[in-house]
Amino acid sequence: MPKPNPRHPNFPIPGGLELRAKGWRQEALLRLLENVLSVGEDPENLIVYAALGKAARNWAAHDAIVRTLKSMDEDQTLIIQSGKPVGLLKTHDKAPLVIMANCNIVGQWAKAEYFYELQEKGLICWGGLTAGAWQYIGSQGVIQGTYEIFMRIAEKRFGGSLEGRFILTAGLGGMGGAQPLAGRMAGAAILVVDIDPERVAKRKAIGFLDAVAPDLDTALQMIDAAVSEKRAVSIGLVGNAADIYPQIVKRGTVPDIVSDQTSAHDLVYGYVPKGMSLEEVRRLRTEGQGQLMAASRASIADHVRAMLTLQEKGAEVFDNGNLIRTQAREGGVANAFDIPIFTEAYLRPLFARAIGPFRWMALSGEESDIARIDDLVLELFPDNHIVTNWIRLARENIPFEGLPARIAWLGHGERTQLALGVNELVAKGELAGPVAFSRDHLDAGAMAHPNIMTENMKDGSDAIADWPLINAMTMCSSMADLVVIHSGGGGYAGYMTSAGVTIVADGTAAAAERIAHAITNDTSLGIIRYADAGYDEAIEAAEEHGVPHIKLDAS
């Protein structure tokens, strides 16, 4: 039975054991679609997160998807083009149930302005990284991502701990809202600036933010106190980051860590330029896109100049994947890329071993299923410090949203082992229902994004998009249940291509076969991509695990 959803009463949280489709595979995908709406930012408009990231093109498209998932057979494949179902083909029982391509635009046309045009014509919609693929699990995914970044910085610069350290960042939206909780979980004192009082209030209300400061002075005093007591705390402040960051510079305060997660990637629907009210910005979104883009770019330039100054003064400053450096460079900040990207700076050695954000969702809706799987993870991987630490922290700190779910940074072999173990638990009746597995698109072999994921690759292959396409084609050939190729929309248009995959563990032998093929090939490709680029970690991992990487004879 679905559960009521206080946040969005029209979008109940799926659950229970009643099938509305012809099998659990189809039912699972239907529930995942329902789930991304139930945890989404603005489900009435099909928006899941990141300003424009949608679960389906429009309501007619959504309804046709739901109808088809309910009626289709296991040897059919539903084809979805940018959120709109276009065909239901006869395939076979080892083929995916759903194939999607979202927001892919031919290179020379892949620009924000053109994307908006196509969107207005109703011809395209952006799927974000997990909205259009029905894989979003609420804030948890990005909480761990941000937490792991903080912990890698702790290891690199602060003796393994962020106790008594000050983190400054901005943005309390769908993703950025995870920052205060991640910072507190990492033991730091974190200050997060957002221009929108409603967003700030919301993060406080759902327990992601400890306190809201009335002004910058008070905020810095609260931070100072926490730092000297080595007390973890998260403080919110209403303000424009392009004002606040320079003010902090002026006061001579230097935080230990500085980042930003405003929607800087989108100069129209995301970023709010300084000196403008939210109302003014909302009006310009329809009436003055050009003016708004110019103002946003200028404001981001100031914002990033302040970040660069703090970097010079010794802060650990990084770009957290919102294209802020790219926008700043276009706004005239020639050295914006002196700020490193988080992937290259902290996470690449993990990705090179195909360790990345893997996740699972309890389709029954029962939280106890996740608890049981948490135990299994701790049993299976007692020596994996990152994962055991995270599972313990997450259990204590992270409220479930929508379908109960968990994320954990697992690698090649581990992911397959866990998913097979879960499938067995389903078979033995130790879980209330089937479980769906997916991973972030930002995963080893699955994303080309030269300003985020693949910046400064060792061999210079940053912009080569063959890899995510190979990943998606391989997943279609490896019994995955849902496969998707996404490219960027809005300000991300032309900046990325990525692939996503979902696999359903319903306790059958067929599911075990699917898991063994799809998950193993997915992480194999991750290792192969980095081995091909010359990363030692990947070359070693390939040997260690017998990954079938082809090496050429020296020519």
Add this chain to the structure above:
Amino acid sequence: MPKPNPRHPNFPIPGGLELRAKGWRQEALLRLLENVLSVGEDPENLIVYAALGKAARNWAAHDAIVRTLKSMDEDQTLIIQSGKPVGLLKTHDKAPLVIMANCNIVGQWAKAEYFYELQEKGLICWGGLTAGAWQYIGSQGVIQGTYEIFMRIAEKRFGGSLEGRFILTAGLGGMGGAQPLAGRMAGAAILVVDIDPERVAKRKAIGFLDAVAPDLDTALQMIDAAVSEKRAVSIGLVGNAADIYPQIVKRGTVPDIVSDQTSAHDLVYGYVPKGMSLEEVRRLRTEGQGQLMAASRASIADHVRAMLTLQEKGAEVFDNGNLIRTQAREGGVANAFDIPIFTEAYLRPLFARAIGPFRWMALSGEESDIARIDDLVLELFPDNHIVTNWIRLARENIPFEGLPARIAWLGHGERTQLALGVNELVAKGELAGPVAFSRDHLDAGAMAHPNIMTENMKDGSDAIADWPLINAMTMCSSMADLVVIHSGGGGYAGYMTSAGVTIVADGTAAAAERIAHAITNDTSLGIIRYADAGYDEAIEAAEEHGVPHIKLDAS
């Protein structure tokens, strides 16, 4: 047994019944790779056609591919990234044997200059539309393409016949070299200009060109004579099109049809600017790329201005898919797009019904296999005028190159029916060996190319690249043997994305299943793509054939 190849003695033409791989599927793909080299322009450098279109990244990559095809099992998949094999994954027996992604670059980076950089680093190679996918069958494919364009023009403007009509065009390279033969087969008097005397001599030597004129005066006299006698003839002329076209304008001569197939898409490795010798151009290719690009663009501007003048004076002028208008527009010819593209002008009603260039290759190497299949086509489709006419003409006029092959514009249902029929002939021993089926990437649902294939789509979806990606993912899910996603290289970088597929008919029941799934889904997607864009022909075809197109409720 392989056959000797007088043109390239080191690259014998594959054939015979001896298997070097573990099964016919693998052997077939190996032979197709060998074949594109045996018919290629410069096989020593792995170049098949179109200046830079390669069969593999380099020789070490080629050798590893060959080794792997020979040793791999039927439930494995070889992964190829831009011509380089990177992994051999365990999949299953309904998965493709080979998956490729070639030359795909993230949008904002997809520009000619960046492509050349990546190419120089050895990180990428362009596969053309059929070189990298091992699907090229020599000139025949493009001969029919050009012939069908001429015949559609004949129907539209000249009462169904080109007798007594004058066609002016340029380019006698790997593809363009088909023009004189296509023009003669269509009954016209055709003059083809090329700057390279060797190319001109070669087309004459292999029987594609009737005669070479020593100068423009003589050329025009020869054309005049043929026109007045309504005699079909093809004349070559050594010269720069950017000189010759304006001279023809000056003389007041107005051909009936005007086009061009120089390598205008590539300002460095393709087009030769007027006023420059071939030697000079070859030197600048390494030493002065910038200068060469500017000179090419200026020259193309003159070339296209002459075409526009001839259009004003009443000639039927069209762009034959070499990006010449795009280059001219960048060179300052604002109205270059007054010249229509051949797809929109002549072929779209065919593509909307998924009628496009389908082809088959006799893996035995026996020409009699093609003859037997020609008969089958005539038996199966007696009322299909385009196809029966073409098969009769091709039998008379087209010499085989490499593996004996045939191309024919067949549509949804027809392709599946023919391939199943051929598979039966193989099973019954009526053919000497198995047959491989493929199609051009320039096919209904398989290409996004806003300046060629998808220009001026009814709904404005020209630049949406979801469709070729969907096609490739669907082919991976429909038992195809080889699946590939290509994007443009050189001057085509950022201008296109396309998908290719190969299916092997080895006479087994499994092959029949592969054919039924892969070919039917391929053409279904073609119809769906055009139906979704609002083309009546496609909407009718979908209904007529029961294609599973999903229509949304009016919202």
